[in-house]
Amino acid sequence: MVATPLLSVAGSNPAGLNFDWAFFWHALVRPNSSFLLGFATTIYISIIAMALAIVVGLLLALGRRSRLWPVRVFVSLYIWVVRGTPLLVQLVIVYDGFSAMRLFSFSDVTVLGIDIQGVVQAGIVTLALNEAAYMAEIIRAGIASVGVGQSEAGLSLGMTPGQVMRRIVLPQAVRLIVPPLGNDFNAMMKSTSLLATIGVSELFLNAEEINSLTFRTFEIYSVAALYYLFLTTVWTLVQSTIEARLQSQLGIPRPPTFRQRLLGTGWRPAGGRVRDSA
Amino acid sequence: MSPEGEEKGASAGAPGSPTRPGAAAAVAATAVVKRFGALEVLRGVSLEVARGEVVVIIGPSGSGKTTFLRCINHLEKVDSGRICVNGQLIGYRERADGRLREASRRQIAERRAEIGFVFQSFNLFPHMTALMNVACGPLRVKRMPRQRSLDEAAALLERVGLADKLEARPLQLSGGQQQRVAIARALAMRPSVMLFDEATSALDPEMVGEVLAVMRELATGGMTMIVVTHEMGFAAEVADRLVMMDNGQIVEEGPPRQMFAAAAQARTREFLSKVL
Numbered sequence: 001m002v003a004t005p006l007l008s009v010a011g012s013n014p015a016g017l018n019f020d021w022a023f024f025w026h027a028l029v030r031p032n033s034s035f036l037l038g039f040a041t042t043i044y045i046s047i048i049a050m051a052l053a054i055v056v057g058l059l060l061a062l063g064r065r066s067r068l069w070p071v072r073v074f075v076s077l078y079i080w081v082v083r084g085t086p087l088l089v090q091l092v093i094v095y096d097g098f099s100a101m102r103l104f105s106f107s108d109v110t111v112l113g114i115d116i117q118g119v120v121q122a123g124i125v126t127l128a129l130n131e132a133a134y135m136a137e138i139i140r141a142g143i144a145s146v147g148v149g150q151s152e153a154g155l156s157l158g159m160t161p162g163q164v165m166r167r168i169v170l171p172q173a174v175r176l177i178v179p180p181l182g183n184d185f186n187a188m189m190k191s192t193s194l195l196a197t198i199g200v201s202e203l204f205l206n207a208e209e210i211n212s213l214t215f216r217t218f219e220i221y222s223v224a225a226l227y228y229l230f231l232t233t234v235w236t237l238v239q240s241t242i243e244a245r246l247q248s249q250l251g252i253p254r255p256p257t258f259r260q261r262l263l264g265t266g267w268r269p270a271g272g273r274v275r276d277s278a
Numbered sequence: 279m280s281p282e283g284e285e286k287g288a289s290a291g292a293p294g295s296p297t298r299p300g301a302a303a304a305v306a307a308t309a310v311v312k313r314f315g316a317l318e319v320l321r322g323v324s325l326e327v328a329r330g331e332v333v334v335i336i337g338p339s340g341s342g343k344t345t346f347l348r349c350i351n352h353l354e355k356v357d358s359g360r361i362c363v364n365g366q367l368i369g370y371r372e373r374a375d376g377r378l379r380e381a382s383r384r385q386i387a388e389r390r391a392e393i394g395f396v397f398q399s400f401n402l403f404p405h406m407t408a409l410m411n412v413a414c415g416p417l418r419v420k421r422m423p424r425q426r427s428l429d430e431a432a433a434l435l436e437r438v439g440l441a442d443k444l445e446a447r448p449l450q451l452s453g454g455q456q457q458r459v460a461i462a463r464a465l466a467m468r469p470s471v472m473l474f475d476e477a478t479s480a481l482d483p484e485m486v487g488e489v490l491a492v493m494r495e496l497a498t499g500g501m502t503m504i505v506v507t508h509e510m511g512f513a514a515e516v517a518d519r520l521v522m523m524d525n526g527q528i529v530e531e532g533p534p535r536q537m538f539a540a541a542a543q544a545r546t547r548e549f550l551s552k553v554l
Binding site for chain 1: 383384390391392393394395401402403404418447449450460463464
């Protein structure tokens with residue numbers, strides 16, 4: 001009586017929840033080849049974009065410390081604009097906008113025998129340039145956190161400022177850069193789903209296509225979500241391995257294990273000091 | 279930009295004169311002035327240190343001792359005056375008109391390589407083993423072959439009593455051990471002058487002795503040293519000359535025993551009465 005409208009909605013599906021378990025399971029463990037290709041595309045776009053972002057971000061971070069003020073101003077403006085506008089908007093501007101304006105349009109190229117679509121290039125470039133702005137800030141903070149005494153010790157040995165940056169400061173900054181970098185990489189792997197809007201055939205676009213053919217909406221998007229979860233989980237493992245290695249470089253014992261990282265139990269955040277026993 | 283910045287040292291000495299004072303000295307500082315903003319930290323400090331001489335600088339906190347030491351290897355720029363190490367200007371190059379311009383980064387680095395500097399807070403590189411801390415200077419700056427730099431580093435660590443700590447990381451070492459590694463690191467560059475900036479001030483009392491022992495051995499071996507310290511016992515025993523600084527100036531200098539027994543200046547007597 002009171003719940004009539006609800007009942008009528010539920011009544012449209014007299015069999016209960018509309019969830020095709022068999023379809024879900026099949027899509028999860030035996031995905032079709034184009035879905036797998038989309039998954040692979042998501043992975044390689046993420047990795048290439050992140051690698052480029054680290055390089056560009058490092059250049060930006062160093063540019064922000066440049067002796068030349070135009071360089072500093074350019075970098076500040078770049079970071080301000082890129083961090084202040086949405087990635088989705090940047091994507092359509094770089095791929096559709098530039099082309100429409102006849103400024104630049106991405107065309108398919110073949111690199112080392114591998115065809116790379118123009119739209120994929122646009123996606124990688126935009127993701128990389130976007131992430132570079134964030135990386136610049138992360139790297140800058142990492143560099144700033146290395147004490148000035150470290151630089152002075154390097155300089156007093158007769159190293160040039162460039163050698164000090166490369167041999168002394170950056171290797172120590174890396175330890176502080178990796179955790180936020182890992183956080184950003186995690187976010188970027190998920191942000192690649194935005195590339196579907198410009199037509200990159202990555203994981204999410206393939207899920208959308210399967211949805212439009214089968215209307216198994218909840219099932220296929222759940223499968224896509226699980227694939228993203230798998231990716232970020234693997235990355236968590238990789239990241240904790242990297243961090244453990246950087247910790248051991250300082251002689252700090254017993255970094256958190258993967259299980260501890262994942263479940264967040266059984267370890268306390270490491271302080272700067274070493275304890276003899278734990 | 280102060281006008282002195284452009285003309286620093288123009289009046290110091292007689293540029294171009296054949297026998298410039300201090301040409302033979304290991305370190306020759308002339309009328310060094312250093313300001314941090316409005317604060318004048320060094321107000322015309324002149325000091326000459328002969329080869330093989332051990333000079334200990336004492337004085338109250340804020341007297342400019344550390345700043346002066348940092349000027350000697352150009353970790354601080356000077357506002358006027360000039361500093362020569364082994365007869366060569368540090369941090370600056372002299373133009374034809376006698377004015378000083380800051381040297382290139384590479385020239386500065388080359389000068390600094392001749393000067394060992396030991397910091398109060400050690401400043402070892404935490405991401406390297408003790409061995410690499412010592413080897414990295416010769417390896418990266420002098421481009422010495424890797425194996426030879428490692429062998430020399432191991433020998434130096436043995437000399438400072440740390441033969442069993444070659445692979446230890448700085449965080450695994452005590453303060454005294456870290457400071458001895460830092461001394462070995464500076465020595466690895468085969469410097470002609472060693473500067474010690476309160477090298478024992480950050481140490482627990484029981485570790486002071488082991489670091490002073492290394493410094494004493496260096497002094498005995500003929501190293502030219504400028505030591506800023508509050509260790510008056512060390513000063514009395516090791517220094518060839520004691521220099522008392524206060525308020526950015528050298529108040530008095532002389533043989534340590536004489537100064538400890540009967541300092542000429544009231545300011546020195548007042549300071550010594552508090553620390554002895």
